Amino acid sequence: MEGDAVTLTQDIALGLWAQAELFLRGLLRPWNAYQVGIAVGLFLAAHLANxxxxxxxxxxxxxxxxxxxxxxxILVMLHRRLRLIFFVMLMWPAVWILRATTWPSRSYMLSIFAELALAWLTITVVTRLIGNSFLRALVRYAGWTWATLLILNLTDEAQALLDGWAFELGGTRLSVWLLVQAVIVIGVLFALARFVSTASAAQVRRNEDISPSMQVLVVKVLQLLLYGAAFFIGLRTVGVDLTGLAVLSGAIGVGLGFGLQKVVSNLVSGVIILLDKSIKPGDVISLGETFGWINSLGARYVSITTRDGREYLIPNEDLITGQVVNWSHSNDFVRLDIHFGTAYGDDPHKVRKIAREAASGVTRVLASPAPVCHITGFGDSSVDYILRFWIRDPTQGLTNIRGNVYLALWDAFQTNGISIPFPQREVRMLEDGPRGG
Structure with a gap:
């Protein structure tokens, strides 16, 4: 197989050398030299016009x-390629004039130059639609190469050369030419799949009848189906036998099943989270010491942003197996408790009334249900109370609203002469007693 490929490569190289030698000899003819001179002159004119x-x-x-x-x-992109645009604009009128005034053979080379320039310019402009810079460069250079081969009538030689280099995989013959076709077809299908998935995702997100978690699930499943279909359709289009790959993929799947248990567990947990709708983007949750807002639900993790701006990536498995507090699961109402104490000399009835009024005057504290205050016990140096109030916007933070209520209590107690005791200790110095003899 390898010897045949080397022989084929040598034959193609000799054929290309013979064509190149014939081309160089053709330059010695007056009209061919004139055409090259005209092309060079028009390029200089395009450079001067630029x-x-x-x-x-x-x-x-x-x-x-x-x-x-x-x-x-678009204007900036065209401005950067003014030289090539001017060259194309000058070349084609020259070709048309020569074709109208002389024999076709005396404008043949000039036509090739014009076709090459127009093809390169078209490919350059079209590939600007590709957002990824690496993919754009890859498609551009591949397009330039193929257009050049096509215009120079070298596609058969290039195809034969690429098809000559091949190897066997599971009973399937894979050549470089087949792989190139597969990359091109799969790339086009992936681009179409990305366009369809983006448009479909936008439609799904605009549907208010679907919950946020189900929207994420629908988008993920749609992307998986589209990209999977694009991959297998692309392979089938270029003639790859998928039966051999099925055996190979089965063996790879068994190996990955043992090595990627955690990854698979997180993937399955992510699907369960999306299906049971326990959490969704925008919810406020607590998991251990982490308290924050859910930004997005990924295939492997959940993105949570805390009040201090940190973004935590929590594995989906932890949300399934751990105890999660969802502050906004079924509704946005959240009750908060504040513990405080006052001196025994203060009237408990007055303290409870002042505490309720202080909490009601704080922004974000709901008037209905109204704040309540109860005595919880008699401590060593204070009467202990609990103040309970409700809010409906936990996404705005919990620590800050607690702090505001504490501050309102402090101001109200200072105004009404309510004292907040603190532990005190009395130390007595005892004289030494009589010592025994």
Missing amino acids: RVLGPLCYDWMRRREGWPKWRMR
Whole structure:
């Protein structure tokens, strides 16, 4: 197999060398040399036009205030390629003039130059639609290469060369040409799948009848189906036998099952979380010492942002097996408790009334249900109370509302002469007693 590939490569290389030698000899003919000279002259003219008109176009673009960003981006992209645009604009009229005034053979090379320039310019402009820079560069260079081979009528030689290098995998012959086709087809199908999934996700998120957790689940399942279908359809399109890959994927799956138990557990836990709707984006939860807001539900983890700006990535398995406090699961009403104490000399009835009124005057504390205050016990140096009040916006924080209520209690107690006792200790010095003889 390897010897045949080497022989085929040598034959193709010799054929290409013969064509290159024939091309170089053709340059010695007057009309071919004239065409090359015309192309070089038109390129210099395009370069000069870019030097003269480029700054004028740039100044005109700067004066276009208020234009949409997408239109300005197109103008900037075209401005960077003015030289090539001018070259194409000069080449094709020259080709048409030569075709109209002389024989087709005397404009053949100039037509090739014009077709190459137009193809490169078109591919450059079209690939700007690809957002990923690496993928854009890959598609651009591949497009330039294929367009050049197509215009020079070298596609058969290139295909034969790529198809000659092959290897066997599970009874399936995989050549470089087959892999190139697979990459191109799968890439196009993946781009279509991404477009469809993005548009479908936007439609799902706009549907208010679907809960946020179900929206995430629907989007994830849709993406999995689209990308999976794109992959297998792409392989089938280029003629890859999937039966051999099924055996290989089964063996790989068994190995991954043992090595990626935690990952699989998190994936399954994520699906369970989405199905039972226990948490959803925007909920306020507590898990151990972590208290924060759910940003997003991922396939492996849940993103939680705390009040101090830290973002925690909690594995889905921890949310299934651990004790989670969801402050906004079924409703947004949350009751908070505050413990305090006053001196024994203060009237408990007055203290309870002042505490309720102080809490009611704090922003975010609900008037209904109204705050309540109860005596919980008689301590060593104080009468102990509990103040309970309700809020309905836990996403705005819990510590800050507790602090505001404590501050309101302090101000109210200071105004009404209510004292907050603190532990005191009395130390007595005893004289030494009579010592025995």
